[in-house]
Amino acid sequence: MSGKGSSTFHTDDLKTVCLKLQTSTSTGLTSAVARKRLIVNGKNKMNLPEKPEFRCRKYLRNCFCGLASIIFISIVACFILDHIQQDKLSGLFRYIQENNDFLVAWAFMDLMPMYCTVLRDGRKQIIRSEDVVVGDILMIMYGERIAADVRVFVSHDLEVNNVALTGYSTSVIIIPNISHPNKWISRNVGFACSHVTKGSGRGLVIACGVDSEVGIMARLSMEPRPLTRPRKHMRQVSFYRYTLCAIMCLAFFLSLRMEGPPAPILLDFYVSFTICSSPVYLPTLIFFGLWHTKRQLLKIGCYARNMEAVSTLGLTTVICSNLIGSMTQRAWRVSELLVDGEMLNVQKDFVATNHFFDLIRASILCNHAYVTPGQRGLPKSEHNFDGTDYDKALLKFGSQFVASIEMLRVQFKRLASKSFDAITHLQVSVHSTENVDGETEYHLFIRGHLTEVMDHCSTCYMKADEPKKLIRSVRNSVVKKGSMMDQLGRHTYGFASKVLTADDYMLSLISNGFSYSKKNTYNTFMQTYSYSMCFLGLIAANNPPYPNIISAVDQCRNAGIKLVLLTRADVSFSRAVAKSVGVIGELNETAEDVAKRLRIPITRVERRMITAVTVNMHTMSKQPHHQRWDIEQLLLAHVDVVFNRIAVSQRHLIIDVCLKLGAVVTAIGSSVHDTSAIRCANVGVSESASSNVSQSCADLIVLENNFVTLVKAIAKSRLLFENMKKAVVYALSSNMAHLMIHLFFIVLKMPFRMFLLPSIFIAFFVNLIPALTLFYEPPEIDLMKVKPKVNEDFLINRRMLFVAFITVGLLEACAVGLAFIAYMLFNGFLPGFLLGLSVRWYDDSVNDLVDSYGQEWTRGARLQLEYEITSVTIITLTIMQGVNLVLTKAGRASLLSHGFLNVRLNIAIFYMIGICILFTFLSSPNVLKCLPVDYLPIFLYIFPVAILTIIVESMRRFILRKYGGSWIEEVSYYGCT
Structure with missing residues (x-):
């Protein structure tokens, strides 16, 4: 059993999966089954190069090919003529330019652990990670890295960090009974190469080797890359230089059979002419141009790891970019609030009511972000915060309306909390405080998706001081406004609170802080106490685009560059962000916009009415060839395309389709998910705050994660090619x-x-x-x-x-x-008189050559001339x-x-004027074969x-x-x- 059918192993019934994989959660695989499976499926390792090419061999290969071969032939001729001078720098430059692709393989190899512990034949065994097979029971311990994709069925406060895969250091709490069709959302899956940051557990191996998530990325990343632009240029001139060399050799041998100068003089002449006529300086010229442009790119915040890509970048016709991060700042800001049934814009003046302060208090308390230490004495507006983007935005906004965040949290002591869960879409916290009478009160705060929060509410605040019943019309109105915020590209969360009645049962449930080792505690608490809550309102935060991003997008359109945006976000959110950054212009309409304007079902919208498109890749056909055809039609029919809810293989497929259509593709990515796309493209671009693997695969690294920087880099690359053509024309x-x-x-x-x-x-x-x-x-x-x-x-x-x-x-x-x-x-x-004179001129025995005026010239005088x-x-x-x-x-x-x-x-x-003056008076007959000029008016x-x-x-x-x-x-x- 291979891991190729493992897409549902993490959601299927555990007993069914164990039966299918011939394993047991208590005894593991038998050694016989493990050996057989290892033979059939291969080792748990990625198909990477075993070792890099020997460096000395690589250097020699570069020094004795192309133009260097012509120079090498000239060197041999020089030895024949007792001249031992020549330049062999072009091969060295080409060797320096070569991007060492084995760094990519090393980056993936470093992710995998060397050994791991499995359960086989009812006992624990320490084996090499490459010997793990599907169906093994893997022992997961704190401080280790996971050796394969596993479905966790036993968890003792287990947390893993996927920073090696995603580039973002965020701990994921493993909960065995919470699953989701998407492995990256499911809480019972641990991925190969992930770090275990807390606790321990056991997991059933559901995929390993090339079938694991990181294995798929590695396999796609090691596919052959398109030829770079400088290498194409060197191939383009190879015919010229080889033809010239062949012609010179043929002319030399033909000249030997004709009456004329001696063979050594002919050989010296043809070697000189070959060196002058062949663009031997072309590799040096290209290398300097790439090096100069690399320095220019570094000044604008773009580091070039592969200098050859500096030239290819200017030929870009398609940019495949992340929508979130590359075009937006990842600096979330609170933009709107819903309080008392009214939407407030924070950019405008508004009245801060008591209900507004209740909402702010809930946003600060039901929040895991905190003020970064070491900022005492700084104004509140300049404080930095640590936490998730949305949590930091809430704290930054809320700090304007409270005296001190720390004092508020001390006043409302947190007793229990549960982080935001992508499955339930809720975040919960319980706090205790003292009222004016000195009695202890217990407050429950929840935050999450609007509909989920309102399902727990029975009352809400309106204009009155006392909460009113949450009737259907009010609920629909709030949901409609929240939906409107979602369509504007806002991250919107609702907030609710409740004063809990203190009883022993409630205190016992919150006494362990909702520990995941007692997973039923949280569920029991929510079922018992999270009803009849009071809806406080909602807070919307937006991720603003980078300054000048719309101008950069317009520049791409004017430059004939198609934008293909890739994101895992949902359709409505990505559509809104695409509009905010200018990818979908004000005059462009998607199918949803046309349906809304004409008030017709979206199925009745004709393709000719659509001027922009956002594609949900989850709804696309599962067959790869069908997907390829659909993607081709979308790319050909629309100027710019936004692909949503995209998978790793689909990202690679989209870029491959662009390449097959003849485009020159530049791909931007940050995580291991993007590695295959970065490697597949003509130019791979990685963000600075990205995983080590994606940076190892990238040709360019954008230091500020800014799409505007990439557009500037394209302009610099185009200038490089224009100036390079001028330089070549001058030199030729x-x-x-x-x-x-x-x-x-x-x-x-x-x-x-x-x-x-x-x-x-x-x-x-x-x-x-x-x-x-x-x-x-x-x-x-x-x-x-x-x-x-x-x-x-x-x-x-x-x-x-x-x-x-x-x-x-x-x-x-x-x-x-x-x-x-x-x-x-x-x-x-x-x-x-000069016609035909060379036969006697180069004859060493002729010392009385007569010129047009009767003067005799010896061989030494002729050589001086x-x-x-x-x-x-x-x-x-x-x-x-x-x-x-x-x-x-x-x-x-x-x-x-x-x-x-x-x-x-x-x-x-x-x-150059100095060279002219120098050679007017320079005497170097032995080296440069030159003497001072007697007749200066010649010039x-x-x-x-x-x-x-x-x-x-x-x-x-x-x-x-x-x-x-x-x-x-x-x-x-x-x-x-």
Whole structure:
């Protein structure tokens, strides 16, 4: 018997369950049955990776793939040429970026206890927790963790804390005879990995391993994750880099068979060209952009555990968020009170009658919250309280109308109390006090759901001083007003009181404080004394949304992001909260709103009338494929959807449906229930006050649990991608010049080549470092008003290549070629004379090469001239890239309107000027293969080309702004709009 049919084991008759599981509450399973069941069902453990990948192997795997493989081939070539310099940082960066998914497995492993005590063959045995099977009788003791999902049938003041599963430290009192179809509400169920905080007991194992609640979460959490955006981008450029490497290798071997320079010179040239043409700096560029954005997110209260998700976040098309907590403050405040049959708004002036003070007194006494110690001397308005959200709201409000909460509670001494019960929906407390005559009085206070409280009442306070009979019309009126509060998203509870007659039987019932070890005491007391109570009124509290939450929701709509809200709350409450946060707008109507407006049954409401929807997942078909189809139709038919009363598997199913529809999903969660959803989504977001498991699964952690922070993070991520495209365009622009050098050297056989180290210098110090400053550029437009382009999500696309290689790249290549020809002309070589000269130029035996004017050049003089040409090339590219850097600041906007507030970019311009000055006078023939430039006016030939570049790019931007949608925009605009 597996645990797969255990959904009703906690509500069925205990004897029937024991018979079905072949066990006994007194003797437990037999060893033979336990061994057989262990073989059939497997061990009580989650299907997690046994051990992580060896770190050294992971590092090597990252260092010898992709771009790193090209660098590795270049390293081998460098050793052949006696050059032992190269950069291997890209693999290290990729290794650092990898999110260690084994942390998730560790988080789940840490939850399970190592050993536990079971009852088998009539005696207690200590076994490993992984050997527990369904049907075992588990001994539950204080201080331990439960090894499997159990149905508790013996409880001695047993309390458990599900903080490891939910993230919220709240003790749950176990009552064996109180059950509910929902395991999380039922009081006779203990979950695997829960902490036992009080008492002891025995439980029947109803689910273990992958069938337990935490096992289901772990199984769903370890499914493969969608590919992150940076990894997609690296795959997109892999074809380019591998193709380029293959072409270079083929060209090298073909060149060996042709007449030309010697093989070592050809090898050095092709290695240099491969390094320059391949975006070897791309991993570093991406890593820096992600790191910079991670720091920016931290400033707004969002910590990025996985840097790759920083980029994916900006592509979000669907946000699956918790309704309560992410969008509301979890800071409950009293908003309305019902006293004397009238509804009072606390934000407005009202008269505080004696009946009002009776209600306030009941709300303070029938309350388990308390003032946090260490606040003596602080004003009442600044006091902090410990307890549940609703209890704290009552105390905060009530403290305004009493002299001291502590003094009131001392005056009314609590004798017995019972916490709020999700089954009976009541909270009860009994107090004693002395009246004006010095006699002891006993007061009973109850609080709970309105209908439950009124069932115990026969009188109520109206305008008169004495209570009046609670007639049906008054009851209906109160229930109607309470229902109206529920529809407004309020937590509403009624209060009632009664002065008890002191007798020995009543005193004996309350003498043990309603101890759960004597479970019949409370039931007997309620049946005997909780009748004919006086209804005091009701208090409604609301959970206000975060400031600017409506603006954030509107931003999501403008940004083309669908909101899918998930909550375990009921339909009416979640609908009201969704309206308060702006998810259901003022002009939108749900099926219930349409039925109410037209005064027709909800079954007659047509789908075309509905503009918003709240879905009760409990009423949805139980078949997964039917649920999947229904969810698909709802997501496609409505802009925003609110799913209520949702189960763990349904949360995962909804996100999976969104992914199958092609959406990029960001999921927000806080508890272990949300772990599978967080892991399934493209970007998983966890709240700061959440369970350790959910934080281990998350890519981002929102430190203030604020949905507004996530929207700001999406804007930052979109800015990252826009600036990253600018940086890539800038860095690729010099490739056309290298291609032109290749054509000069191979096709035209001119003595024009780039050495390896100068090529690396240009790639990193001229292309990479200035490109990093573009990540600090402010946005040109409001990026949250742009729809995400999922189908055009390419880091390098045809428009970027057009700008990098055609409009800017060609001009840079012309500048380099012009500088080369002009400098060679200055040294006596006419352009026509350079054609085919490389064969004799690189021949070491030729020491009398004659130029166009009859001068003879030895091999050493020619090599010195090559070094000077290297300096000229570096300076020319640096000047042109400096101009390009300023132009790349804006994709469409005018540079004057965009501004020059990027201080780092301004510093980069001076940095590039310094490089030009340095190479004008630098002599480094052995390392950088460069010598000082003899003819400085050579650079006057470059400035007209630089001015032409400014004119061409400015005209292109002007056309983009003036004639949107033109063919110029189609072929050259790589921005977001």
